[in-house]
Amino acid sequence: MGIAILNSRIYTGDPAKPWAEAISVQDGKVAAVGRNAEIKALCGRSTQIVELPGRLVTPGIVDAHLHFVSFGLYLQRVDLRDLTSISACRERLKAAVVKKRPGEWIIGRGWNEHIWTDRREPNAKDLDDLAPDHPVMLVRCCGHTVWINSMAMKLAGITREAVDAPGARIERDANGQPIGLCREYRKIIEKVIPPPTLEERKAAGLRAQSEALRYGVTGVHTCETLAEWDALAALEAERKLHIRVHHTLPPEEVEKAKTRGIELTKGSDRLWFGQVKLFADGTLGSGTALLHAPYADDPSTAGLECLTMAEMQERIELAYRHGGDVAVHAIGDLATTNVLNAIEGARKRFAGPKRDRVEHVQLMHPNDFTRFRAMDVVASCQPVHLHTDMLVAEKKWGMDRCKYGYAWKSMLKAGIKVQFGSDAPVEHINPLLSFHAAIARQNPAGEPKTGWFPAERLTLEETLRAFTAVPAWVSRKEATLGTLAVGKTADLTVFAEDLSALAPEKLPSVQVEMTMVGGVVTYRK
Numbered sequence: 001m002g003i004a005i006l007n008s009r010i011y012t013g014d015p016a017k018p019w020a021e022a023i024s025v026q027d028g029k030v031a032a033v034g035r036n037a038e039i040k041a042l043c044g045r046s047t048q049i050v051e052l053p054g055r056l057v058t059p060g061i062v063d064a065h066l067h068f069v070s071f072g073l074y075l076q077r078v079d080l081r082d083l084t085s086i087s088a089c090r091e092r093l094k095a096a097v098v099k100k101r102p103g104e105w106i107i108g109r110g111w112n113e114h115i116w117t118d119r120r121e122p123n124a125k126d127l128d129d130l131a132p133d134h135p136v137m138l139v140r141c142c143g144h145t146v147w148i149n150s151m152a153m154k155l156a157g158i159t160r161e162a163v164d165a166p167g168a169r170i171e172r173d174a175n176g177q178p179i180g181l182c183r184e185y186r187k188i189i190e191k192v193i194p195p196p197t198l199e200e201r202k203a204a205g206l207r208a209q210s211e212a213l214r215y216g217v218t219g220v221h222t223c224e225t226l227a228e229w230d231a232l233a234a235l236e237a238e239r240k241l242h243i244r245v246h247h248t249l250p251p252e253e254v255e256k257a258k259t260r261g262i263e264l265t266k267g268s269d270r271l272w273f274g275q276v277k278l279f280a281d282g283t284l285g286s287g288t289a290l291l292h293a294p295y296a297d298d299p300s301t302a303g304l305e306c307l308t309m310a311e312m313q314e315r316i317e318l319a320y321r322h323g324g325d326v327a328v329h330a331i332g333d334l335a336t337t338n339v340l341n342a343i344e345g346a347r348k349r350f351a352g353p354k355r356d357r358v359e360h361v362q363l364m365h366p367n368d369f370t371r372f373r374a375m376d377v378v379a380s381c382q383p384v385h386l387h388t389d390m391l392v393a394e395k396k397w398g399m400d401r402c403k404y405g406y407a408w409k410s411m412l413k414a415g416i417k418v419q420f421g422s423d424a425p426v427e428h429i430n431p432l433l434s435f436h437a438a439i440a441r442q443n444p445a446g447e448p449k450t451g452w453f454p455a456e457r458l459t460l461e462e463t464l465r466a467f468t469a470v471p472a473w474v475s476r477k478e479a480t481l482g483t484l485a486v487g488k489t490a491d492l493t494v495f496a497e498d499l500s501a502l503a504p505e506k507l508p509s510v511q512v513e514m515t516m517v518g519g520v521v522t523y524r525k
């Protein structure tokens with residue numbers, strides 16, 4: 001028995017035949033794709049026929065950069081976004097407290113005192129009566145400030161005697177007593193929160209999976225560690241892993257992974273070990289992205305180098321020695337130059353075709369476009385970041401450099417392979433947020449009116465390719481995934497509206513009608 005989708009609009013991604021009206025799926029594979037009459041003629045009595053007029057069918061959308069299990073854990077946190085008072089936050093928290101055993105941490109996210117009617121910042125006293133036996137940490141919407149209760153302060157050693165960590169601040173009352181509000185302390189507090197158990201990580205994986213499928217995502221490239229791999233492998237063994245997971249690992253885990261039979265570029269068709277993941281620099285917002293010239297708003301710094309050139313090259317060689325490739329985080333223009341240099345050095349010692357990628361590539365040096373292409377390195381970007389980053393980039397880099405910021409069209413024109421992802425849980429997993437950012441180059445409020453550096457706007461087809469064919473190539477699976485050509489695996493996404501007929505600002509609210517992985521419908525609206 002097979003499925004045939006008729007009377008729809010289908011983007012196949014196949015250069016020989018990019019658009020079609022109908023598709024038939026048999027035994028998990030694309031059996032035929034073409035005009036309605038052609039596909040109808042192939043339908044047997046047992047074929048399930050689905051008519052989907054007005055929708056858009058695409059190859060399965062792949063989110064090529066996120067943190068999958070972390071995203072699932074994040075979804076479980078107490079959601080305080082959009083609440084308009086401290087008492088509303090307390091209500092939400094009360095419901096969470098009864099579900100946790102005494103001593104278990106309660107973590108929340110998204111509060112914003114600017115939209116509260118209280119007109120003040122919160123403190124531990126607002127929490128202590130609600131959760132006297134549970135440590136509580138509530139992260140502000142910015143991710144930098146935390147609101148904690150007395151038990152959390154005690155566990156984290158935040159006392160009157162505690163000295164502020166460098167670059168961080170404990171807010172105190174007139175007597176020097178911490179009040180339960182700390183700036184830049186999240187990482188410090190997280191150190192005393194016990195890591196999630198295998199069962200918790202598995203539950204998070206399932207939660208992330210259903211959210212991904214609901215947004216039409218059939219595959220993800222996750223940047224995590226062996227602990228998350230173990231959870232996903234356990235789900236696969238229980239036949240609960242429906243989404244495809246391309247997993248990167250840090251260099252220090254490569255040997256350990258190998259002793260357990262987990263090898264680069266090998267694995268199943270659901271879970272495989274892709275690149276080794278490295279970091280070349282920090283982030284734009286924190287002013288630690290590594291730049292060729294100093295920051296416009298702080299000429300005393302040009303960012304932070306996470307690894308020396310020798311260290312970076314050594315780690316890239318480790319990946320190559322195991323037959324794999326690398327994914328290197330590089331946000332600033334000098335970080336990208338350094339990565340290209342290190343890859344070039346390592347490739348001199350390890351010949352053979354590589355599928356290396358640079359993560360984020362938010363700012364490029366003009367000289368690096370042709371080099372990127374010549375080395376066939378993939379730019380792995382997250383357009384949704386643009387929604388919040390454009391104003392920060394103008395301030396920190398200056399307008400001259402911003403010309404080469406988030407320059408996806410210039411990358412494509414230079415012949416660079418570009419792939420897209422969400423960076424969830426940093427941003428929402430909904431891929432259409434990135435479609436909007438890439439196509440309109442505006443924030444969700446529609447600013448700036450003509451788009452930020454509008455020459456860099458992409459078409460729908462260019463954006464779709466970055467979510468389908470390119471990530472398949474990066475996974476060395478272009479023979480089976482990434483396009484809807486006959487004989488390929490039937491991973492597909494059906495958007496409830498034809499995206500090509502919509503104004504860009506309408507894209508983020510379009511729903512997914514159906515998600516199919518390997519010919520199996522894994523989500524239906």
Ligand SMILES: [Zn+2]
Nearest residue numbers: 065066223423
């Ligand atoms: Zn990330």
